Amino acid sequence: MLLxxxxxxxxxxxxxxxRSFLTVLGIVIGVAAVITMVTLGNGxxxxxxDQISSLGSNLLMVMPGQRxxxxxxxxxAPRFKIADVEAIQQQxxxxxxxxxxxxxxxxxxxxxxxWSSTVNGTTNDYLIAGxxxxxxxxxxxxxxxRAGKAVCIVGNSVKRExxxxxxxxxxxxxxxxxxxxxxxxxxxxxxxxxxQDQDDTVLMPLRTVQRRLTxxxxxxxxxxxxxxxTDSAVVMTQLRSLMRERRKLADNxxxxxxxxxxxxxxxxxxxxxxxxxxxxxxxxxxxxxxxGIGIMNIMLVSVTERTREIGIRxxxxxxxxxxxLQFLIEAVVLSAFGGLVGVVLAFVACLGLSTLMHxxxxxxxxxxxxxxxxxxxxxxxxxxVPARRxxxxxxxxxxxxx
Amino acid sequence: MAGAxxxxxxxxxxxxxxxGITKTYGxxxxxxxxxxxxxxxxxxxxxxxxxxxxxxxxxxxxxLLGCLDTPTTGEYLFRGIHVEQLxxxxxxxxxxxxxxxxxxxxxxxxxxxxxxxxxxxxxYRGETVDVRHAMARAALDKVGLTGWEHHTPAELxxxxxxRVAIARAIVTNPLVLLADEPTGxxxxxxSYEIMELLTRLNGEQGITxxxxxxxxxxxxxxxxIVHFVDGRVDSDESQTATKSCS
Numbered sequence: 319m320l321l322x323x324x325x326x327x328x329x330x331x332x333x334x335x336x337r338s339f340l341t342v343l344g345i346v347i348g349v350a351a352v353i354t355m356v357t358l359g360n361g362x363x364x365x366x367x368d369q370i371s372s373l374g375s376n377l378l379m380v381m382p383g384q385r386x387x388x389x390x391x392x393x394x395a396p397r398f399k400i401a402d403v404e405a406i407q408q409q410x411x412x413x414x415x416x417x418x419x420x421x422x423x424x425x426x427x428x429x430x431x432x433w434s435s436t437v438n439g440t441t442n443d444y445l446i447a448g449x450x451x452x453x454x455x456x457x458x459x460x461x462x463x464r465a466g467k468a469v470c471i472v473g474n475s476v477k478r479e480x481x482x483x484x485x486x487x488x489x490x491x492x493x494x495x496x497x498x499x500x501x502x503x504x505x506x507x508x509x510x511x512x513x514q515d516q517d518d519t520v521l522m523p524l525r526t527v528q529r530r531l532t533x534x535x536x537x538x539x540x541x542x543x544x545x546x547x548t549d550s551a552v553v554m555t556q557l558r559s560l561m562r563e564r565r566k567l568a569d570n571x572x573x574x575x576x577x578x579x580x581x582x583x584x585x586x587x588x589x590x591x592x593x594x595x596x597x598x599x600x601x602x603x604x605x606x607x608x609x610g611i612g613i614m615n616i617m618l619v620s621v622t623e624r625t626r627e628i629g630i631r632x633x634x635x636x637x638x639x640x641x642x643l644q645f646l647i648e649a650v651v652l653s654a655f656g657g658l659v660g661v662v663l664a665f666v667a668c669l670g671l672s673t674l675m676h677x678x679x680x681x682x683x684x685x686x687x688x689x690x691x692x693x694x695x696x697x698x699x700x701x702x703v704p705a706r707r708x709x710x711x712x713x714x715x716x717x718x719x720x
Numbered sequence: 721m722a723g724a725x726x727x728x729x730x731x732x733x734x735x736x737x738x739x740g741i742t743k744t745y746g747x748x749x750x751x752x753x754x755x756x757x758x759x760x761x762x763x764x765x766x767x768x769x770x771x772x773x774x775x776x777x778x779x780x781x782x783x784l785l786g787c788l789d790t791p792t793t794g795e796y797l798f799r800g801i802h803v804e805q806l807x808x809x810x811x812x813x814x815x816x817x818x819x820x821x822x823x824x825x826x827x828x829x830x831x832x833x834x835x836x837x838x839x840x841x842x843x844y845r846g847e848t849v850d851v852r853h854a855m856a857r858a859a860l861d862k863v864g865l866t867g868w869e870h871h872t873p874a875e876l877x878x879x880x881x882x883r884v885a886i887a888r889a890i891v892t893n894p895l896v897l898l899a900d901e902p903t904g905x906x907x908x909x910x911s912y913e914i915m916e917l918l919t920r921l922n923g924e925q926g927i928t929x930x931x932x933x934x935x936x937x938x939x940x941x942x943x944x945i946v947h948f949v950d951g952r953v954d955s956d957e958s959q960t961a962t963k964s965c966s
Contacts, residue, residue, distance in 0.1 A: 322843060333831045623830070630827050633788060634841045634888065635816025637809050714788040717827060 323640060327647035340616045341701075342656035345693040348609020349660025350667065352602035352689040353682075357668045359595035361677040366587050368678070369508070369516075376414075376544040377447060377580040380406075380557060395574040396565060397536035400524075405564060406540065410556050412548035415443035417541040418524055422531045426520065427492040428480040435476050437493065437520045439527025445504075447543040455487050455502030458523050466525030468493075471502035474517040491520075496530055498522065508676060550579050606689060610696040617649075617700040622719060625708040629716030632709070641709045642702070649701025653694040660693065661686055734797075735895065735928055736762040736785065741794035743780050743951075754780040756951040757794070762930065764895070767922045769939035770932045772948030779900060781948065782932050786819055786898045787811040799895075816844055820889030820927075824901035826881045828873040834860060834884045835869040841892050859891040860884070863917060879910030883917065890921060897921065899931040903938055915941045 331338045382395040403418045420439040425432055438444070442457045455471065462469050470491065477486045486500040507516045528535055544553055557577050565574060624645075631641050664686070672679040708716055743755040755777045762768055772778040783789040784796065787803055790811075796803040798814065806814065815821075828837045838856040847855070860869060863883040873881050882902060889897055899918065903911035919941050922929045931942065939945050947955040 322846060326843065329836070626827070627829060630829060631840070631844075632812065633786075633815065633821050633827070634844070635812055635819075635892075636844045637812045639809075640844060712789055714783050717823070 320643070323643040323647055326644045327651060330644070330648055331651060334620075337616060337620050338652055341613055341652045341697065342659065344609050344612035344616060345653055345656025345697055346660040346663060347612070348606045348693045349657050349689045350663040351605040351609070353661065353664035353686055354667045354671070355598040355602040355605075356595070356685045357664065357680060357682055358671060358675075358677070359591075359598040360680045360682055361668075361672050361675075363588065363591040363595060364680055365677045366591050367584070376546065376548065376550055378542040378544065378550065378554060378557065379578045379580070380540040380542060380561070381538075381576050381578070382574065383576055397534075397538075398540055398575075399535060399537060402561070402564060403537065403540055405560065406542060406557065409560055410542075410553060412545050412553060414543040414545050415446045415541075416543070417441055417443040417447045418537040418539075419444065419541060420524060420527050420532060420536065420538045422527060424493050424531065426476065426480060428486075428489060431480045433476060433479040435473075435518050435520055437470075437522055437527060437531060439522050439524040439531070441524060443543075444521065444541065447541040450507070451505040453503045453505040454485065455500070457502065463523045463525065466523055466529050468496050468498040468526060468530070469501045469523065470498045471504060471521040472500055473504045473519040474506035475515050476518060476520055477503055493520075494531065498526075550581065554579065602689075606692060609693060613653075613693070613697050614700040617697075618704060621704045621708070624705065625711070625716050625719040628705065628708040629711070629713050629719065632713035632716060638709045642706060645705035645709075646698070646702050649698045649705075650694075652701065653697030656697065657690040657694045661690055664689075734761050735764045735766075735799060736760070737795075737797040738781075738784075739795040739797070741781075741784060741791045741796060743777075743784065743789070744792045754951055755784075755791070758951070758953055760946065760953060760956075762928065765922070765926050765928055766944055767919065767929045767942045768931070768944045768946060769942035770930065770946050770948065771934060771936075771939055772954070773934070776948040777951040778932050778948040780951075782898060782900050782930070785896075785930060786821060787814050788821075816841065817892070818895045820892065820894035820897045822882065822885050822889050822897065822899040822902045824904040826873070826878075826885045826905070828881055828884055828888075830874070831872055833870045833872055834865060834876065834887075837873070837884055838887045838891050841888060845892065855891055856887070859887040862890065862921070863887045877910070878906050879913055882906060882910070882914055886914070886917060886921075890925070890927065893925075894927065896928045896930060899929065901932055901934070903933065903935065908937075911935075911938060 380398070382397055398418070400418060403416055407413070407416045417440050422437050422439070423434065424437050425434050441463060444450070445452070445457070452471070453474070457471070458469065461467070470493075472480075472486055472491075480486065480491065481489065486503060488500065490497040490499050492498075502521075504517065504519070504521075524537075542553070542557065544550055554577050558573065561575050561577075562573065567574065628641055632638070665681075668681075669679055671677075708719070711719075738758050738760040741755055741758040742753065745752045745754060758777075758781060760781075770778045770782065780789070784791055787798075787806075791804055794804070798818070801814075803811065803814065829840070835853075835856050838859050839852045842852045842855055857866075857869065860866060863886050865880065865883055865887065868876065868880065871880075873884070876884065882905075886897075886902075897918070902918070903914050906914065915938055918929050918931065921927050929942075931938070933939050943960070944956070944958045946953055
């Protein structure tokens with residue numbers, strides 16, 4: 319009986335290709351949409367987490383101005399000087415490195431190529447603080463740092479734009495009025511947590527930038543990298559009181575500088591991405607529902623034709639259970655097939671999209687199972703229930719069904 | 721299924737016996753009595769035409785005879801078995817093993833070849849592929865459709881569709897062939913062809929044929945005509961078939 323019903327079911331599926339196709343399509347769309355959205359959401363979260371850790375763990379950034387965000391007032395706040403950096407190095411314990419950074423947006427020219435980028439004047443410690451590695455070349459020498467020589471270490475994007483596939487080492491880049499020799503190449507890091515290209519950067523000795531580009535002794539920000547065992551909260555408090563003291567702020571005056579913990583940024587961003595994933599999940603759930611309604615529709619639309627068919631089968635001597643088993647198998651086969659195609663389609667789509675968006679691809683078995691199970695259940699229920707109702711009619715009533 | 725194994729031991733086995741059959745549709749005020757006490761006996765091998773005006777209950781009687789419907793009261797004996805006491809599945813098995821149906825509207829499965837339509841009852845009987853093929857081809861041959869096995873209903877004329885339906889009805893070698901206005905959707909030439917086919921099956925295979933019709937021309941092929949009026953048997957006459965295939 320089971321074999322018979324299977325045979326009958328497969329025949330019906332083949333015979334009604336259009337109806338079968340539409341049913342399967344509904345399930346495929348539902349399943350694929352949900353899995354793709356949730357998987358990409360997870361990938362984005364993972365990517366942000368990776369980028370945060372690529373910033374360097376236990377990193378504090380000290381910047382002038384009151385706070386980060388809209389309406390921030392950094393214009394009036396006094397800038398840091400190199401003495402501030404030295405004071406931090408000397409007076410606070412548990413630090414790995416302290417790196418001053420002064421940035422300047424410039425146009426770089428090499429041969430016939432030009433590219434707008436950011437030059438960061440800093441020390442070799444910047445690489446440690448920012449978790450950078452050299453892909454080729456060397457760091458700044460003491461002599462170059464002290465004298466402010468025209469040398470630079472370029473990021474991967476700058477190298478790609480100016481030199482293509484060739485090695486930049488030994489070549490020179492024209493920056494405003496002076497030529498600068500490339501002595502090193504940074505290993506690529508990819509997109510930053512805010513979507514910016516971290517590799518679009520050029521490092522020069524602090525003094526070079528101060529003398530030749532900004533023309534002041536100001537320092538834009540200070541990176542403070544902590545030892546692994548150090549408590550960032552303690553250091554933050556110490557940093558704040560040190561800076562308040564150095565800037566001679568009275569007790570009732572707000573900070574005119576700002577200390578940021580990358581961990582805080584990471585947590586904020588993760589929270590945002592988490593909200594996004596939840597939103598995507600909700601959209602996905604809706605598409606699953608819409609897919610389900612599509613399945614339901616096609617099943618219900620075919621009910622008139624199928625009711626007559628059931629009447630014929632009953633009239634020529636089919637048992638109610640035989641008819642039901644056939645319809646159940648039909649629904650299960652179509653739903654399972656649609657579900658599987660959906661899962662495969664989602665896999666391919668996720669793989670393609672995550673490659674396109676430079677995101678990690680995280681296969682999520684739970685969402686695959688949930689989406690598959692839900693769609694298959696809808697397919698089976700709405701394929702089976704109308705058939706059940708029809709099979710319980712008197713054969714003559716089913717035959718007369720209009 | 722007891723019905724299939726039973727053999728008639730009486731001298732003149734009555735195939736079908738209706739005793740005081742009534743059928744009421746609906747309840748209370750809206751109740752409508754389609755049959756009001758029908759007594760009818762049909763013997764093995766008869767060719768019976770059931771006639772009567774619209775609403776006389778002839779189709780209702782046909783559905784009851786075919787175990788497609790159950791009587792409200794009364795007894796229906798099929799080879800001595802009380803059909804009115806059978807449950808749905810037992811009635812389905814009785815249809816499967818002993819009865820064949822031909823409908824006015826053919827009721828073939830769409831997009832399904834003639835061969836597969838005819839094989840359908842055999843599938844439910846669990847016959848093997850080889851047996852199904854052979855029996856279906858034999859049945860299609862009997863109705864003169866050799867060479868049309870792979871055509872779907874949409875590719876066949878009305879007469880051909882009805883012949884496929886007859887092949888489907890007789891493929892299981894039933895005791896009784898029930899035909900509800902089998903020529904109702906056909907022109908007169910096709911109608912005569914179908915009637916001659918039914919007469920031949922009755923004569924050569926000994927299949928009992930019970931046919932509902934409102935056309936005297938078609939009823940003329942039968943050897944007995946039962947007239948229904950207002951849910952009762954009005955007249956029951958045997959006749960020498962005035963028409964038959966020679």
